[in-house]
Amino acid sequence: MDNSKEKGITLVALVTMIILLTILATIGTNSGMQVIDYSEFNSFKSELKEMQIKVNELNQSKNYEIGAEVSKVSGMQEKLDNILNINEISSIVFGDDATEEDKEKIKNGFRYCDSDCIKNDLNLDGIKREYLINVEYRFIIYPEGYEYKENKYYMINQFANEIYNVQYKKEQADSYKNEN
Numbered sequence: 210m211d212n213s214k215e216k217g218i219t220l221v222a223l224v225t226m227i228i229l230l231t232i233l234a235t236i237g238t239n240s241g242m243q244v245i246d247y248s249e250f251n252s253f254k255s256e257l258k259e260m261q262i263k264v265n266e267l268n269q270s271k272n273y274e275i276g277a278e279v280s281k282v283s284g285m286q287e288k289l290d291n292i293l294n295i296n297e298i299s300s301i302v303f304g305d306d307a308t309e310e311d312k313e314k315i316k317n318g319f320r321y322c323d324s325d326c327i328k329n330d331l332n333l334d335g336i337k338r339e340y341l342i343n344v345e346y347r348f349i350i351y352p353e354g355y356e357y358k359e360n361k362y363y364m365i366n367q368f369a370n371e372i373y374n375v376q377y378k379k380e381q382a383d384s385y386k387n388e389n
Contacts, residue, residue, distance in 0.1 A: 246357065250355070250357045253338075253351070253355045253357075253362070254365070254368065256335075256336050256337070256338060257349060257351070257364070257365040258365065259333060259335075259336065260327075260331075260333070260336065260340055260342070260349045261347075261349055261365050263331050263333060264342055264344055264347055264348075264349055265347060267331075267344045268344050268345065268347050272344065273318070273344045273345050274320070275320060275322065275326070275330055275331065275342065275344060276320035276321050276322040276326050276330070276342060277320060277321045277322075277326070278320065278321070279319050279320065279321050279341060282321045285321050285341070285352065288341075288352045289316070289319055289341055289350070289352065290316075292341075292350055292352065292354075292363055293316060295363075297367065298350075298363055298364065298367075301348075301364060301366045301367070302315060302346075302348055303315060315343060315346050315348075318343040318344075318345050318346060319341045319342065319343045319348070319350070320341070320342055320343070320344070321339070321340075321341055322339060322340050322341075322342055323339045324336060324337065324338075324339060327339075327340070338351055338353070339351075339352065340352070348364065348366075349364060349365065350363050350364055351363050351364070
């Protein structure tokens with residue numbers, strides 16, 4: 210009897226199998242992480258949309274005093290100033306033709322809303338983050354910024370083609386003030 214034809218797995222086949230399983234596990238883990246990241250990003254966008262709807266309602270009822278003054282919350286004024294100095298955000302909030310007086314009015318209109326304020330004063334459950342809101346000009350800013358795919362998002366206005374995107378124009382504000 211010849212014992213050289215034993216059945217079994219060779220070392221090469223075993224190493225190849227381990228490498229293939231490692232590659233498949235890496236791909237599966239990476240895909241799973243991407244799904245989780247995308248899900249968390251969509252949760253953030255949903256919060257911004259929900260907040261935008263509420264701020265639009267508050268604007269219609271001219272209820273501008275929701276939340277705390279930004280200057281009275283430790284470190285929040287500095288965060289707001291830093292965010293408003295980002296070119297993309299500055300362009301959205303102030304536009305191209307805002308005077309220094311207009312900019313100061315918009316900036317001073319921001320109020321800080323933590324999760325308790327959002328739940329109790331705005332009657333919104335499920336909002337996990339704190340926000341800076343300017344009801345008069347309909348702006349919502351997430352002061353920490355949300356990083357996703359090498360971009361940092363602070364406002365709903367940064368998302369292209371969003372249905373809840375509110376573009377505030379000075380002319381619209383002037384005509385609105387003249388009507389009321």
